Amino acid sequence: AQTVTQSQPEMSVQEAETVTLSCTYDTSESDYYLFWYKQPPSRQMILVIRQEAYKQQNATENRFSVNFQKAAKSFSLKISDSQLGDAAMYFCAYRSARDDKIIFGKGTRLHILP
Amino acid sequence: DSGVTQTPKHLITATGQRVTLRCSPRSGDLSVYWYQQSLDQGLQFLIHYYNGEERAKGNILERFSAQQFPDLHSELNLSSLELGDSALYFCASSSLNLGSAGYTFGSGTRLTVV
Numbered sequence: 001a002q003t004v005t006q007s008q009p010e011m012s013v014q015e016a017e018t019v020t021l022s023c024t025y026d027t028s029e030s031d032y033y034l035f036w037y038k039q040p041p042s043r044q045m046i047l048v049i050r051q052e053a054y055k056q057q058n059a060t061e062n063r064f065s066v067n068f069q070k071a072a073k074s075f076s077l078k079i080s081d082s083q084l085g086d087a088a089m090y091f092c093a094y095r096s097a098r099d100d101k102i103i104f105g106k107g108t109r110l111h112i113l114p
Numbered sequence: 115d116s117g118v119t120q121t122p123k124h125l126i127t128a129t130g131q132r133v134t135l136r137c138s139p140r141s142g143d144l145s146v147y148w149y150q151q152s153l154d155q156g157l158q159f160l161i162h163y164y165n166g167e168e169r170a171k172g173n174i175l176e177r178f179s180a181q182q183f184p185d186l187h188s189e190l191n192l193s194s195l196e197l198g199d200s201a202l203y204f205c206a207s208s209s210l211n212l213g214s215a216g217y218t219f220g221s222g223t224r225l226t227v228v
């Protein structure tokens with residue numbers, strides 16, 4: 001069974017600095033998708049960034065980028081120029097290309113220090 | 115507004131009772147997914163419906179059931195409620211060809227069992 005592991009329950013970063021959230025996953029499949037979702041205090045789940053496993057190029061969305069290491073089954077999220085509005089719970093997630101179900105990690109709570 | 119509507123937003127009920135959570139998917143989406151988020155936990159997949167038919171089932175308790183109606187709205191029924199059922203219940207929807215897209219989530223229903 002596929003699993004997603006986020007080893008950092010909580011992290012803090014100074015405003016304007018860069019922070020990296022870690023995620024590893026376990027799968028025997030070769031075709032899949034990876035996601036980072038953000039859950040602010042409003043509790044709304046917001047898709048931050050996604051990566052197709054067949055693409056070697058790392059995805060980037062403005063200040064958010066990923067480091068996708070397929071062989072190591074690692075998918076970290078880098079947030080540059082951290083802003084107060086980035087404070088949230090961040091979930092790493094996996095979906096097999098053969099399935100519609102998304103599997104989530106337990107999340108990393110990110111604090112932004114002013 | 116994500117386009118996925120969940121009602122009610124908050125629900126407080128007593129142990130042993132039964133409740134119904136409602137979800138209206140984003141316009142055009144045929145798939146509805148239900149997830150449970152307990153305290154300090156990630157999102158646990160409960161069930162997936164596509165165009166009225168059950169497609170996949172996760173770790174959903176026998177006390178829980180769901181259905182998707184012809185107008186595509188879905189209901190999650192929770193019965194014989196226990197204190198441990200207190201959680202945030204999310205509904206999400208997606209289109210036919212999910213591809214690399216993630217889901218669109220509703221804002222959740224906060225269930226408190228007392």
